Amino acid sequence: MDRDLMLSLYRDMICIRRFEEEAARAYTRGKMGGFLHLYIGEEAVAVGAISAVEPTDYIVATYREHAHYLARVGDMKAAMAELFGKATGCSKGRGGSMHFFDMKKRFMGGHAIVGGHVPIAAGIAFASKYRGEPDVTLCFFGDGTANMGAFHEGMSLAALWKLPVVFICENNLYSMGTPLYRTLAVEDVAVRAEGYPMAQEIINGDDVLEVREAVRRAAKRARTESLPILVEAKTYRFRGHSMSDPAKYRTKEEVEEWMNRDPIRILAQRIYELGVANEAQLKAIDDEVKQEVAEAVKFADESPVPDPATLYDDVYSETEPRQDEEKVVPLPRRARAGG
Amino acid sequence: MRELTYREALREAMAEEMERDERVFLMGEEVGHYNGAYKVSEGLLDRFGERRVVDTPIAETGFSGVGIGAAMVGLRPIIEFMTWNFSLCAYDQLVNNAAKLRYMSGGQISLPIVFRGPGGAAHQLAAQHSQVVENLYAYVPGLKVITPSTPYDAKGLLKSAIRDDNPIVFIEGEVLYGRKGQVPEEEYTIPLGKGDVKREGKDVTIIAWSKMVHVALEAATALAKDGIEVEVLDPRTIRPLDEALILRSVKKTNRCVIVEEGWPFAGAGAELCYRITNGAFDYLDAPAVRVTGEDVPMPYAKNLEHLVLPGVEKVVTAVKSVLYRS
Ligand SMILES: Cc1ncc(C[n+]2csc(CCOP(=O)(O)OP(=O)(O)O)c2C)c(N)n1
Numbered sequence: 001m002d003r004d005l006m007l008s009l010y011r012d013m014i015c016i017r018r019f020e021e022e023a024a025r026a027y028t029r030g031k032m033g034g035f036l037h038l039y040i041g042e043e044a045v046a047v048g049a050i051s052a053v054e055p056t057d058y059i060v061a062t063y064r065e066h067a068h069y070l071a072r073v074g075d076m077k078a079a080m081a082e083l084f085g086k087a088t089g090c091s092k093g094r095g096g097s098m099h100f101f102d103m104k105k106r107f108m109g110g111h112a113i114v115g116g117h118v119p120i121a122a123g124i125a126f127a128s129k130y131r132g133e134p135d136v137t138l139c140f141f142g143d144g145t146a147n148m149g150a151f152h153e154g155m156s157l158a159a160l161w162k163l164p165v166v167f168i169c170e171n172n173l174y175s176m177g178t179p180l181y182r183t184l185a186v187e188d189v190a191v192r193a194e195g196y197p198m199a200q201e202i203i204n205g206d207d208v209l210e211v212r213e214a215v216r217r218a219a220k221r222a223r224t225e226s227l228p229i230l231v232e233a234k235t236y237r238f239r240g241h242s243m244s245d246p247a248k249y250r251t252k253e254e255v256e257e258w259m260n261r262d263p264i265r266i267l268a269q270r271i272y273e274l275g276v277a278n279e280a281q282l283k284a285i286d287d288e289v290k291q292e293v294a295e296a297v298k299f300a301d302e303s304p305v306p307d308p309a310t311l312y313d314d315v316y317s318e319t320e321p322r323q324d325e326e327k328v329v330p331l332p333r334r335a336r337a338g339g
Numbered sequence: 340m341r342e343l344t345y346r347e348a349l350r351e352a353m354a355e356e357m358e359r360d361e362r363v364f365l366m367g368e369e370v371g372h373y374n375g376a377y378k379v380s381e382g383l384l385d386r387f388g389e390r391r392v393v394d395t396p397i398a399e400t401g402f403s404g405v406g407i408g409a410a411m412v413g414l415r416p417i418i419e420f421m422t423w424n425f426s427l428c429a430y431d432q433l434v435n436n437a438a439k440l441r442y443m444s445g446g447q448i449s450l451p452i453v454f455r456g457p458g459g460a461a462h463q464l465a466a467q468h469s470q471v472v473e474n475l476y477a478y479v480p481g482l483k484v485i486t487p488s489t490p491y492d493a494k495g496l497l498k499s500a501i502r503d504d505n506p507i508v509f510i511e512g513e514v515l516y517g518r519k520g521q522v523p524e525e526e527y528t529i530p531l532g533k534g535d536v537k538r539e540g541k542d543v544t545i546i547a548w549s550k551m552v553h554v555a556l557e558a559a560t561a562l563a564k565d566g567i568e569v570e571v572l573d574p575r576t577i578r579p580l581d582e583a584l585i586l587r588s589v590k591k592t593n594r595c596v597i598v599e600e601g602w603p604f605a606g607a608g609a610e611l612c613y614r615i616t617n618g619a620f621d622y623l624d625a626p627a628v629r630v631t632g633e634d635v636p637m638p639y640a641k642n643l644e645h646l647v648l649p650g651v652e653k654v655v656t657a658v659k660s661v662l663y664r665s
């Protein structure tokens with residue numbers, strides 16, 4: 001097992017955990033508004049999956065997307081500033097917690113209408129295929145999303161047109177306050193794949209290495225054979241649906257049981273067992289990350305709010321349409337690996 | 340008289356109507372076991388059981404359509420959208436099915452169904468979660484659109500909506516749920532299509548609905564200090580519109596400001612301006628003026644959100660402008 005890899009996965013997960021713990025504190029102190037949905041407890045899914053693909057592969061996520069943003073873009077300052085509604089945020093303070101974007105890093109958002117982004121992910125993959133580019137799209141969504149029409153239509157089209165998407169269901173057993181068994185007539189979201197049809201795989205979402213391996217395989221298949229796949233990662237959110245949800249619908253025992261399977265602890269255990277690092281070394285990483293989070297908060301605090309004069313910017317693109325007769329030259333292509 | 344919150348008033352309306360008529364049931368996301376995302380349906384599952392308080396998966400197209408089907412054959416569903424933003428997923432069901440089935444079938448079908456839930460901006464929920472949808476629905480013949488501003492109106496209008504044989508779009512103010520007001524113990528209903536004067540005045544009429552009524556009332560209080568007497572008129576239902584009441588008020592004050600939270604283009608305010616110009620042209624001492632939400636998707640940042648929403652200051656300025664005062 002690759003030593004550096006394990007430590008970097010550990011670091012990525014700790015970054016998300018500490019970032020969100022701080023975000024929750026900042027929320028209670030009134031530093032931000034709106035909804036705040038925390039990913040705490042599910043870190044292995046975003047980190048495992050995003051670490052498994054190329055930086056040029058696309059990421060599409062939900063309103064619970066701080067983790068995916070940090071795993072791909074890693075800019076804690078821009079993330080915290082976005083939460084604080086500042087001009088230096090990754091969406092210039094326009095989006096907030098639910099709408100992180102970074103097109104340069106191919107982080108395609110932050111979408112808050114359940115299911116609405118699933119066809120979008122298929123569309124991004126459609127464009128990759130159209131242009132003959134090798135990129136794969138990772139699309140994250142929750143278990144509750146599997147009931148939306150947009151979800152089915154997106155999956156169906158991805159299968160029909162053999163689009164290179166890896167659909168990743170973050171099955172945390174609840175959609176808001178409703179347990180899975182009351183929203184889904186089947187036990188596993190993954191079985192839904194069969195009808196489209198599409199390959200599927202169910203994995204332990206609390207084991208970052210297992211997630212990484214499964215998504216690596218899935219992405220390779222998508223890239224080389226241009227086929228979609230549904231990966232269902234079983235996991236659990238430790239906190240409420242959002243900051244306003246006390247999560248009374250779950251028993252203490254249930255929460256404790258899952259907290260014993262804390263994905264960060266599972267990886268730490270593995271690290272110790274393999275002698276990759278000792279407790280002091282992991283603590284040093286944690287301390288560094290905490291320092292980084294503190295700097296992000298300071299940055300966000302000190303950043304300016306958006307200039308009121310920019311309110312009407314970006315409603316429309318202001319570029320002039322090309323009027324010349326010349327044929328528009330196609331974008332340079334990168335070859336698809338595996339033809 | 341006793342006081343209830345807007346939320347409690349809505350709950351009471353549903354409970355009373357469910358008690359009165361077994362065909363009435365409530366369906367939506369988190370309405371039952373979770374007691375409602377905004378706690379409007381709190382306690383209803385305990386009281387009426389799972390047959391009549393039905394939790395759904397996240398499937399707006401699906402459960403809206405189920406409601407419409409059930410209404411076609413005589414049930415009287417109340418379909419809750421967790422917020423009206425998500426109704427856009429079901430827009431096809433409301434516009435192509437609910438609004439048209441009666442007409443297309445030559446009047447064979449009645450659709451006694453209420454779609455309800457919170458609408459409008461709350462606090463920093465950003466573009467996909469902060470929208471005014473009454474205009475999207477009021478545009479459609481076949482739908483009735485209700486936007487109550489007080490607990491009293493909320494209860495009386497919801498009861499009428501549930502008893503009405505037409506598809507109803509009932510848009511509650513997300514930020515009004517905790518607001519208190521007088522609600523009598525005795526049974527009452529408020530007819531759909533009847534507006535209400537929330538404050539009498541002789542100088543300028545402000546037309547506003549839902550939470551904008553409260554902005555208008557605050558502006559009226561501020562303007563009273565300058566000796567300007569504002570009449571605040573709440574149409575309460577956007578469709579059908581109480582044109583008679585509006586024209587009567589404008590003919591009295593000769594000046595009108597319309598305050599609406601939504602976007603300006605083709606909004607209800609535009610329609611009101613037309614009707615006022617058409618119906619009271621000779622009485623107007625100034626063109627009717629609109630104060631609307633800014634014409635942008637809602638930004639997250641607090642300072643920008645504040646700029647977008649119509650506030651007291653903007654209303655005061657607009658009122659002075661129709662009085663040619665500064
Ligand atoms: C179309 C739509 N309906 C309802 C909501 C409100 N809502 C936001 S998140 C959520 C639950 C989603 O559950 P799931 O897909 O399992 O994702 P999780 O939050 O568990 O990550 C609901 C109902 C929404 N955002 N969009």
Ligand SMILES: [Mg+2]
Binds near residue numbers: 142143170173
């Ligand atoms: Mg879930």
